[in-house]
Amino acid sequence: MTRATIVEWARDLYEDLDFGAVRGWLAEKPGRKAAGYLPVYAPRELIHASGLLPVGIHGGGDRLEIIRGDAFYQSYICHLPRSVIELAQSGRLDMLSAVLFPSTCDVIRNLSGIWKLLYPDVYVRYIDVPQVPDPAAAAHFWEGELRRLLRDLAEVSGHQPSDDDLRQSIAIYNKVRDVIRTLYRLRQERPWDVPTEELYLLMRAGEVIPPDEFIARARDYLAAVEAEPRRPRDNSRVVITGAFCEQPPLGLIKSIERAGCYIVDDDFLLGNRFLTGEVPLDGDPVRALAESFVHNELRTSVMYEGDSGGKRRLMQQRVSGARADGIIFAAPSFCDPALLDQPMLRAGAEKASIPCIAFKYAENSGQFQQFREQAGTFSDSIKLWGSA
């Protein structure tokens, strides 16, 4: 397959707000069911092992007019929940038998309550991840939460997964994470060959299709990249941070790239990469998932930072790991986790003399001129003064 074919396939999935791929999968076999999850982290292995199709719910972006959603939220609340409500109230999420609401922030937490009230026939679960730094207590708690979720999902699907089912699902998602790591690594090494626009579309496609299908397409894409190399440009290398929940419009990503920035690290669709290592396939699979979460190395705004110097070091580590020249703090308007973290992260970056800029977006931002100018000036300034 050519790169263009794969990217267009992914774009079609991204743009399809009726979730045709999910509906197609459900229609293939009677009795199939799907479970949605909101950002940031949901244990998709359990959904998959229970026989349900995991479906990422990331709002309608700039492709959805909000009519009903605004009746649920005040103007000072971020855009994602009103867009998710719009999708649901317009019937676009009626194929979901379950929806999981991870503990990302109070808005998503309270959305779980709204869902319970609006859709009493849908299984709704707030996923309260362990925040305590004590790994033993955290793992014990999280294992209990996972077992409860597994039991409930089995009731929804009518399929009680065995330990082997769970191991198979863990193995598949280990492969998903592995191929994503490969893609991200390749983008970091040769960002001209893996534009973030393409990578992002591929990731978004992965949110609405079965994981094995995603793995196959991602490998096709990697092969196409090798077959169709591109020439590097004199761009600056930037890390984007703050966009882990409400996703930026694709136009914003394109604008940043076209303004002369190679995005060499980001936190888009972070749930995909939340677990940084392989989940072990031996021993109790639920325990293994719990332990993997607790001993995870990822640092993000939605988790408590137990290390008092951790916030200040984080951006230095990410910039150094990605061999980046600067940081773009791109947070959704009214995003508590990203915006409350930003002063700490930025202070650490500035102390290390890392160039930074910051702007806010909404998933439905339609004008990109200001972002392009800001990113362009940033890139130019890095090139002009970065090595001074």
Added chain:
Amino acid sequence: MSVALKDRSMVLQKEMIASHFARLEKAPENREPVVYTFVPGNLVELIRSFGALPVLPEINALQSGMRKLSGDYIAEAERLGHSEDVCAYVKCDIGMLRSGNIGPAGTKLPKPDLLLLSYTGCYTFMKWFELLREEYDCPAVFFHVPYQGDGVLEPEHREYMLRQLREQVIPALERATGRAYDEDALRERLALAAEAEDHLVAVLQSAKHKPSPIDGYFGTVYYVGPIFSAFRGTQEGVEYYRALREEIEERVAAGQGPVTPEGPLDNQKYRLVVEGPPSWTHFRDFWKMFADEGAVVVASTYTKVGGTYDFGFRHNPDDPLGTLADYCSGCYTNLNLPSRIDMLVRYIQEYEADGFVINSVKSCNSFSAGQLMILREVEKRTGIPGAFIESDLVDPRYFSTANIKNRLESYFQMIQARRAGREA
């Protein structure tokens, strides 16, 4: 007689607060350890049992709002890079700290020996203490209170909290204070807490009388001050609530209403339930908008963020750590939306309210996200239309007097029209 008693409770509270802040100011020289914590899910009895003094940053922020200082503090925090979009309490606190850390009583606040992050019903708490840890470079301990997503405290969640208390929180307090955990001292404080809670509930439920002797929102935020902050589990706290209860019982006997900024409100035309925190920067103006119309608030949810005692919870000295877990889990913002709606409906019915008002504050997503859903559900279940107004906790830029006043006046007219319609 009632004036003297009322004065006694007010004088008592003022003395208690002044004395607490004076003691806080001298804490470093007196080598008294200081523990910062938040109102919802605060473990004040436990903190006090270690001989430590509690500081509650939300209380400092709201006091700064009432003293008209928050605008400058917020501006200072925004100059430092804090977003205009986030919680104004946090920015007010950071701004106050960077402006010399002079607290509500005009005295300097001491640095914390420990940040006890009781993660109860508010995501922002986590970031707030991460930010304060950067400012103070002090130890912090995280106490994760699972959210009641399904409307109940699960037994394993309770066990998780107990484990954290035993293995993390208590050792952290021992390190910060240099004292060993003394369960008998904790039990004594829990018994005092329960005694004060009994008195507080009697005060809260006095609003079932007509006329109501209290305002269950504007007046009650003062009443809950001691029990939500430093004085639960203290003898002063018990004495304050006993005096307050006596004062209120006298008002009931005399058929008197509460004292508002405009004087006694005996002629009560509207009985309301309120959801959401008040706007502290315009507190008196806001209250006056209700009082001028003869509206008394008979119950509110905000006054339950530090504990839902009126639904039966009492701190239990026979189960010292378990009762702390139960307390934290049951705080209002740790309840899911259906539970919050149940509470509002119950208040409207039990307190025979004519209406309900939601004050949606920009700063607090824990409260605000979902309030429009709450509005429609409560209207559906009670058949009573609600009013929805918007302001902020301590950011004066978001209080529009004319707009809020207009909405409230229209709402009262609507209640009056419905009443007239029923009588016709």
